[in-house]
Amino acid sequence: MSMLPDLEGLAIFAKVAELRSFSAASAELGLSKPTVSKTVGRLEARLGTRLFNRTSRRLALTDAGRMLLERASRMLSEAEAAESEARAQSAVPRGRVRLAVPMSFGLQEVAPALPDFFARYPDISVDLHLSDATVDLIGEGFDLALRIAALADSSLLARRLCAVPRVVVAAPSYLTAHGTPKHPRDLTAHACLGYAYLPAADVWRFTNRAGEEIAVRTSGPMRANNADALMPALLAGYGLAVQPTFLVRDALARGRLAAVLTEWSPPEIALHLVMPPGGPRPARVEALAEFLRVRFRRAG
Structure with a gap:
């Protein structure tokens, strides 16, 4: 050689x-x-x-x-x-950035924000990957990601941006037909639409203001790996679901859904900005990271 x-x-x-x-x-x-x-x-x-x-x-x-x-x-x-x-x-902020975000949050919040980013940084392009699955940032070559979770420890660099409240909701037609649950244990008698990426998809956990905790095993006609996919069945009155407020905000305001069990809260989850370790990072990656930090940072 x-x-x-x-x-x-x-x-x-x-x-x-x-x-x-x-x-x-x-x-x-x-x-x-x-x-x-x-x-x-x-x-x-x-x-x-x-x-x-x-x-x-x-x-x-x-x-x-x-x-x-x-x-x-x-x-x-x-x-x-x-x-x-x-x-x-x-x-100089120029080139392509690969960004992974959860499907529903990406459609509802990130994609509508990107035109503002492009107006500020016309030489940067974004390869937006939408999936609720946890991607391997390093193995799959992503520059950064947004994740909604109670984030586990890892070698990645993570920054908490804001809380993501969740609420139990149902269509008024469902509540009229089947009654309104008053306590989480009442959910065992109701149809519950499940989210597959929960640590235990069929077990819903709650805490009240007094610190009391309860876990309830649920069942229902549908489970999906994306919260948006539950919306048609939810709006049609086929059950209750735990949904992030950003996804059901409009439906609640219009009366198409109603919140129940409001004295109880599912475990807190938050939006995190996640990046592979190491540095310095290209200016294009730092520019998008800072834009996302400012756009989605909230108190708390």
Whole structure:
């Protein structure tokens, strides 16, 4: 197998030749003079020829050095330009950001917010991935994610943005036909529409203001892995469901749904901004992260 080119040696050689001085090259490169000298010596040994004729007062290229210099200088220039371009890409908000968000929250809240983001950052594009499943940010190449959960400890960097209240709701037609539950244990006699990604989909947990806790095993005609998918059956009067308030706000305001068991609360969940560890991050990722932080940050 052939060896890789000695790119470091070629770059240092080009800098020494440009400045006609090992001392000047070491100062400009931030390296010690012995390091610069040893690196050039290593390159000469690799090539099997001298590149400089050295005297105490003068440094001159050999014929081999002159032949090598043009390409080595071009390589150094290209490398410096590549680094400069990469730094500019990192510093200026430009390029694509891969963002993963829960399906319903993405449709209701994130997608409507993106036009404001694009107006502010016209050179950034967003690859929006909608799924209630927990994606592997690192393994699937996502830059950041929004997650709604009681977040478990992990190696990811997470910042809590706001609480996401949930409420038990039902259509007035269902409550008229089957009665209104007054206590969580009454749910055992009701049709309950379940959300599949709960830790235990058929067990609903509640706490009241006195700190009393209760877990109720429920059953019903439907379970789904997305809260929006429960809405048609919910509005048609086929059962009760625990839904986030952002999803049912309009239906509650219009009287299409009614909140029940309002003295009891499901376990608190929150919206988190999650990112892989490490840094610094490209400016495009920081720009979207800050936009989401400001857009969805709430007190509490």
